[in-house]
Amino acid sequence: MEKSALQKARATYQPKLPIVLTGAVKAVEGQPTNSVADQEEIKKLFPNTYGLPELKFEKDPAPAARKPINVGVILSGGQAPGGHNVISGLFDGIKKINKESRLYGFLMGPGGLVDHNYIELTSNIINEYRNTGGFDIIGSGRTKLEKKEQFDKGLEILRELNISALVIIGGDDSNTNAAILAEYYKSIGAGVQVIGCPKTIDGDLKNDVIETSFGFDTATKVYSEVIGNIQRDCNSAKKYWHFIKLMGRSASHIALECALQTQPNVCIISEEVEAKNMSLDDVVNYIAGIVAERAARGNNFGTVLIPEGLIEFIPAVKKLIAELNDLLAKNAAEFAAVDAADQRQYIIDHLSADNAAIYASLPLGVARQLSLDRDPHGNVQVSLIETEKLLSEMVGKRLAQMAEEGKYVGKFSALHHFFGYEGRCADPSNFDADYCYALGFNASCLINAGVTGYISSVRKLTKPAVQWIPGGIPITMMMNMERRHGAMKPVIQKALVRLDDAPFQKFASKRNDWAYNTDYIYPGPIQYFGPAEVCDQPTLTLKYEHQGYKDRH
């Protein structure tokens, strides 16, 4: 691998570890835990791994000599900055336990375990990847570990390699499956511990015990960099409205964090749209109102941040999509025979009145996407809908009406952006480099403590890294029962943006100023070598959450 100058310079960075992990540690058990909800059902589903205590680590004044262990590691799901540091922390941790310990990486995600594709991760390989972005050290994949046959097939290779612990680095679903796998291996006495690590740029794997998932910090900093650059352009040329869609399938944490970082004129938060039962027209009118008011003040430019998942949070659109899926499934043959030019009218004629009205209001391109671009199950592919163009087109139409009514005088030119892939594999910020290394190192301590079904936890993250508190959380503690594909399943609760929490409250208290004034902040690119106030700041989401927490307690 040919390396950039930055990669070479960055390779020498030594991530900061929580002070307690710098020496030998012993695990200290807290009180037995309960799941956040549905305790009885979850207890029944996890007889061997439910109710375990939280763990903390303390210095071990008299550590015993420890045997080598073989550990397997898997990267699961979408990329997030810092994955390589979780693995290098884990590697350094098990080597510290015993120099003869070995680390195996399963290739291209959980499928590598099932299909027995793996490599041994030696120090030569690990050193190539320290402090770098990407998951390319072993690749990632979206195969879900859910079935007994997969577990058994995986166990074959684990036994062959004498692996006694498996670390799964993933999001809420992957950690849910890690808990199920831990329970299964425990129930059959397989002798394999399973430990999870909290990953996702979306920031929706967090709760009272996991303060943030890794990658969220770096990804939102990259998006804030380019949003800030666009805002500076916008404020220099003063002639465009930039509609910027940001990755994040369900939760709007990314859009919210970027809004706090850059102070755009508009940011839509899906969870608020749903909570207020806003229609698509409500959202369009809200944006158009701000465009018109800024125009009245002489500013025909601005920025709008839109979370990727918005469309599915608009209750009326959700209903429309559901009826459309039904309609087109039931009348597939009849619809296929309809002339292309008449399909739109056919749909309008066959939908219920409410949904027909919404469908008729959509721009042609989007209406076509809704009726034609369908997945193999016949469902609308919501992720393909270009929400940023949908909104700007509808805002443009609304402004034209307002102009006719004498309520808008101005010029509206829109440009569109979608940021997602730009941030998932960025070189990790100091925060993520440290946090990930600590998560991985800490996982080795959990392995050494002999536990299973735990997620690696590092807390007090707004303090300097040396003061962070490492430990272990039983994954079942974070679970509740939810309906998935028609059946109730035990899953880790997904953390959506809470409208009563400090980050959103902060945003809500400022957004009117940001809308009408031009209060842009230009964060610039992530820095690795400068002063601490530039290089070592956690997200504003984390800062406000901790402040808010303090305020309330």
Place this chain on the structure above:
Amino acid sequence: MEKSALQKARATYQPKLPIVLTGAVKAVEGQPTNSVADQEEIKKLFPNTYGLPELKFEKDPAPAARKPINVGVILSGGQAPGGHNVISGLFDGIKKINKESRLYGFLMGPGGLVDHNYIELTSNIINEYRNTGGFDIIGSGRTKLEKKEQFDKGLEILRELNISALVIIGGDDSNTNAAILAEYYKSIGAGVQVIGCPKTIDGDLKNDVIETSFGFDTATKVYSEVIGNIQRDCNSAKKYWHFIKLMGRSASHIALECALQTQPNVCIISEEVEAKNMSLDDVVNYIAGIVAERAARGNNFGTVLIPEGLIEFIPAVKKLIAELNDLLAKNAAEFAAVDAADQRQYIIDHLSADNAAIYASLPLGVARQLSLDRDPHGNVQVSLIETEKLLSEMVGKRLAQMAEEGKYVGKFSALHHFFGYEGRCADPSNFDADYCYALGFNASCLINAGVTGYISSVRKLTKPAVQWIPGGIPITMMMNMERRHGAMKPVIQKALVRLDDAPFQKFASKRNDWAYNTDYIYPGPIQYFGPAEVCDQPTLTLKYEHQGYKDRH
């Protein structure tokens, strides 16, 4: 303005100046110059400013006390990183001449001069903007200074403010107009010097005497950062082809520099497509061939860089567009009456056979854009064509054919990106911060030397900044006659990518390796505080040009 942590830390950066500019200087004249072509015609058009000598600066051992001067400054055209530093260098320069000197900024581009919109740029304002991106200190605009009435109107405000020199920061067109303005003011004895500064992220304002335009360095580094991040994602997930369009209206310098920085699987260079008379199908087949070969090696992923202006460099498409413009202009009424569903066939029936065949091969969406999205003059709006989607769609179709013929086995999923606005207003790299500050400071020296019709020139740019050579180049020296809007005009030659020059040669010698192997480089974000090998590198284009120059001489 609320500032980010990086902005605050960066505000204290003191740009490096060429050593000669750190003391008092005197101008030293070289030989009289000639324009690069069409000498007689250009001499006739610029009787007062043609044939001036190149200027260099030397230390002035016995500098006389100097009177205060009032100077005006204009930002013209698209934003480029470093514009604020040109202005702060100019400010510091004229204050060094005499503390009582004043700097006036005309607002929102050349229109500010004509319309008498301006502010005085005081040290308080200047200090807010040092080392920042954007043109927001005074805004920019695209009004062209071309007419006598504009020049006369401008002179009114220049006289009112007692301004004796005007600095125009712009691209090739703006500097051409600066030369015309200089000639005019000289011819009427207005007593106003006009000095240009070479700006454009496109990198197409360069020649034997101007080594690069400012902004190119920073913009290409920002694009290379996000391209690198996408490539790391691509190489981790191993399932997408990313089609990435890069800003740059005519020349492909941006795409070429980003390719040298990131080593993508494919990069199309418009100038090569034109030189080889490639058809759209040739380009599609070239990309599809690489996709198929990579698939044969098990890699169903990759990256393709596409210069924004590509479509206009494909000779056959250029001809098609010309005939289409003609056809739809002549038959406007008849075409308007054609049913939407029949328009495509109408066009195919009325085009010449060659062009009809190309038109018929285009994806529907693009065909529709060509026939419907027309500017007020009835011409196709080429810049609106989503070339990245056009190419990926056609590549997809070609691969489907190849699969039927048994020449391709693989999976092709494409994602699309367009980067432009993300880089134009980024915080300037050290190179651009230094270069721009030097250009502005140097402009004050040209003003002090009493000359007009010169462009600020700083050379030897691959050496450390202290060794750079400042001076002045008569703008007429860079001119030739070109047909513009139907008439021959004196203009600065636009620098396209030269296929015989070192940067392209380097790329051409490597691209097959990059296509079939996965040799991605991940440059990461611009760094301001780290080691020199990370923070102080010029573009590879500049490095190879200088090396190539050395090799040849």
